[in-house]
Amino acid sequence: MSIRIGNSCVNCQKISEGHYCSAHQVQVNDHYTCDSFEMQVALKNDPNCETCSRFNEKSCANPQKAAPGMLCSHWAPLHAEA
Incomplete structure (x- = not known):
């Protein structure tokens, strides 16, 4: 079984330091995911x-x-x- 990073908000470049999603303008946590996910350049x-x-x-x-x-x-x- 391989381990992969999912489309979790914590790995998205649209999330700010306070776990705020700039794409949807809502507070999120690491369990959230969406179709607008854009992977951060560096984890x-x-x-x-x-x-x-x-x-x-x-x-x-x-x-x-x-x-x-x-x-x-x-x-x-x-x-x-x-």
Whole structure:
């Protein structure tokens, strides 16, 4: 099964910082989607210990070395929804 980014408002270039849709002039959240969706040019991609769900947890593969800014092959996104 592949994982894809859907037409979620959080990935649309028409959304402002306050989760306001400039196309429809309404407040939205990351569960909204529409046919006017236009993908942002660049998504936030900051894989490091601070953004890893395993940081400071028992499941961390490198608990003695883990630090903000570090990246390892066991990185898992902090906020992921299926």
